[in-house]
Amino acid sequence: MADIARKEIVNRLIGILGANAVVTEEYALKESSRDRYRKYEQVMGVYTQPIPAAVVYVTNSAEVSKVLAFANSNHINVVPRTGQSAIEGGLETALPDSIVIDGSRMNKVLKIDPYNMQVTCQCGVPLQKIEDTLREQGLTTGHSPQSKPLAQIGGLVATRSIGQFSTLYGGIEDMIAGMEAVFPNGAVCRIKNIPRRAAGPDIRHIVCGNEGAICFITEVTLKLFKYRPEHAIFIGYAIDDMKEGFECLREVMAEGYKPSIARLYDEQDAQGSFGHFLPEGACILIWMTEGPVGVAQATDAGIKAIMTKHPRAKPVDSKYLSAWYQHLNWGTEQIAKERAEIFATKNIGITTEVSGCWDCIYDIYKTSCERIVQEIPDITMIGGHSSHSYINGTNMYFVYYYNVVDCAPQEEINKYHNPINRIICEQTLKYGGSIVHHHGLGKARARYVREEYGSSFYMLETLKKAFDPESVMNMGTLIPLKQ
Ligand SMILES: Cc1cc2nc3c(=O)[nH]c(=O)nc-3n(C[C@H](O)[C@H](O)[C@H](O)COP(=O)(O)OP(=O)(O)OC[C@H]3O[C@@H](n4cnc5c(N)ncnc54)[C@H](O)[C@@H]3O)c2cc1C
Structure with a gap:
């Protein structure tokens, strides 16, 4: 708990930054108490996290230094933020009277x-x-x-x-x-x-x-x-199953090729973007090669040579892939559309990304999907894709949809989202992978941090204590509040 009252926190912040940089309007504060980890609560207009005391807009390092030193000496939790696209609870203000420090005006x-x-x-x-x-x-x-x-x-x-x-x-x-x-x-x-x-x-x-x-x-x-987009070459194959797909990805990486895109979608996840041309039940492998023209062409030739060893894989017309590539990213328009759809249908889509070496990634994928279907109610889709490959392994990006049935908006996270996350984390840890490939632990997966780190948790905990001895930096993120 902060050493000083909410009102004094706000007054002191105005003293440090000026009134224009300190926001205390109720709706803005409420919206600043969470992120897309609580997507269903966002859609339904429900707030379950402590509402921060203020959001402050900093414009230089000296201001950041002053605000942090003030929070530190008065035991006030601070939550840094910039683009607010977090999806794992990193922006949740887990303690009462937090200060959200927004760096988006430092935009030079x-x-x-x-x-x-x-x-x-x-x-x-x-x-x-x-x-x-x-x-x-x-x-x-x-x-x-x-x-x-x-x-x-x-x-x-x-x-x-x-x-x-x-x-x-x-x-x-x-x-x-x-x-x-x-x-x-x-x-x-x-x-x-x-x-x-x-x-x-x-x-x-x-x-x-x-x-x-x-x-x-x-x-x-x-x-x-x-930047040489004119040299980019798309390569795609329809393939019968994920096991063979992972093997194709592995062979390309193990041979030393460096395509920029390397992806494998399972049958369910492929339906969304590729269902209009893929044979029924097929998975899809996608690569893009780029760089100096000779490198892009050599990488293309190398991947195609490897794929001749997989005669069941059928080439896909690259025009479909370049069309898909044009619509990969999400901005505010797509977010607004998604929210309207969730509100109308009570059907929600979430993702969880993990990683593993080549010898365990298929088991992580298969057993997680099997358990989710068996153990979680109201699932309407479970699948996923691999989208980032390395010489020694790859990631798995689980994509799942469910209908929210017979539960209040604030109960959705514990009825569906967290239990699904738990299954994926358990299966990933069982087979030796990492429970977070790229979204961060946030608060969503901080509860598994000890199992994730094993004996090296000592190093993470020591780092946190050494740099944040007063426990004011985004508490509950990385390391859960209650252990
Ligand atoms: C539609 C969608 C697609 C996404 N796709 C990807 C993807 O392809 N790859 C990927 O990696 N992620 C992806 N993400 C997740 C998210 O975009 C990333 O985590 C991104 O890096 C967050 O950046 P941000 O500026 O929005 O940070 P914020 O959401 O503002 O903050 C994210 C975290 O970083 C901390 N933080 C923010 N700014 C600072 C700072 N200045 N100093 C210290 N800590 C800070 C926050 O406290 C929080 O824990 C996706 C999210 C969405 C909504």
């Missing part, structure tokens, strides 16, 4: 450096904005999550996000050259921009993935790549 692109192939942005720069600017100059960060129209640089780094072209460019952790972050005692720390370092542990990874539970990210420098 500070430097595009095409010689050193780096771009420096403040935390509130929308990814769409920087990508549009870079692409006009023939450059790209290579980062393209489905939430590109919504997410901003601070949140993308804080969640260890990943984009659709990750198999070539990597996750955000592979793209960061350096950054600046502010810690709860007010310390402003800059990690300089360099290609590599071996001066001790890589401290970028204390910041990247901290989910607002260790520090506030104010500035990030990302690496740049040449």
Whole structure:
């Protein structure tokens, strides 16, 4: 609990930032108490989390430092945010009288450096904005999550996000050259921009993935790549089953090819985007190759050579894939449409993403789907896809829909969403995978953090205690409130 009353918290914040930067309007506060983890509550207009004392808009690192130092010395929970596209409860204000620190006004692109192939942005720069600017100059960060129209640089780094072209460019952790972050005692720390370092542990990874539970990210420098969409080649195959599909993905990766997109959709998940041309019951494999023209063509030829060893796989016309590719991302329009559909039908779709090595990913996929069908009521669809592959394994992105039947809006999460998450986490842990591939632990999966980390939980817990000794940074995220 905070040391001072809600009213005093607000007055002190106005003293630090000025009245224009401090929001206390009731609806704005209520909407700032949660994220899309409570999608059904959002749709039904129900609020179950403690309402924050204020949302504050910061414009520079000095302001972030002052607000954090104030919260730290008065034991006030703070929840950092930028684009607000979180889906795992990272934005929930789990304790009463929290302060939400919004970095979206820190929205300047500070430097595009095409010689050193780096771009420096403040935390509130929308990814769409920087990508549009870079692409006009023939450059790209290579980062393209489905939430590109919504997410901003601070949140993308804080969640260890990943984009659709990750198999070539990597996750955000592979793209960061350096950054600046502010810690709860007010310390402003800059990690300089360099290609590599071996001066001790890589401290970028204390910041990247901290989910607002260790520090506030104010500035990030990302690496740049040449943008060459004209060289892109789509490859697709209809395939009978997921086991063979995973094997095809594995062979391409193990041979050392680096397509930008590498995806495998099961029969159920394929229906949505590919059902109009796929044979009944088929799964679909998709690759996209890009880069300098010779590299794109060689990667294309290499993948096709591997696929000759899988005669049951039938090539798909690439025109379908380029059409699908044009509509991958989600902005505010799609979110509004989805909300209206959920409200009208009481049928809701959720996703949970995990990862595993090649020798266990099929078992994670198959047994999770089987258990969900057996154990959870009112399921209308369960399936998923693999969308990010590595030399040693891949991810599984479960997609599931259910009808919300005979329960109040605030009960939906415990009747359906959390039990499904629990099954997926249990099966993933049983077979040795990771329960979170890219959305972050948030508050949704923080309850499994000890099992996820095993003996290395000691390191995470020590990190949290060392940098946040007063327990004010986004409490309940990464590590649950009650253990
Ligand atoms: C439709 C949709 C599609 C998505 N697709 C993808 C995808 O393809 N890949 C993917 O990785 N994710 C995806 N996501 C999840 C989400 O977009 C990512 O987690 C994204 O990185 C969040 O960025 P944001 O700016 O919206 O952060 P927010 O939602 O504002 O915050 C996310 C988390 O980061 C913390 N945080 C935010 N800003 C800061 C900061 N400056 N300093 C410290 N902590 C901070 C918050 O406390 C919170 O825990 C998707 C979400 C949606 C709604």
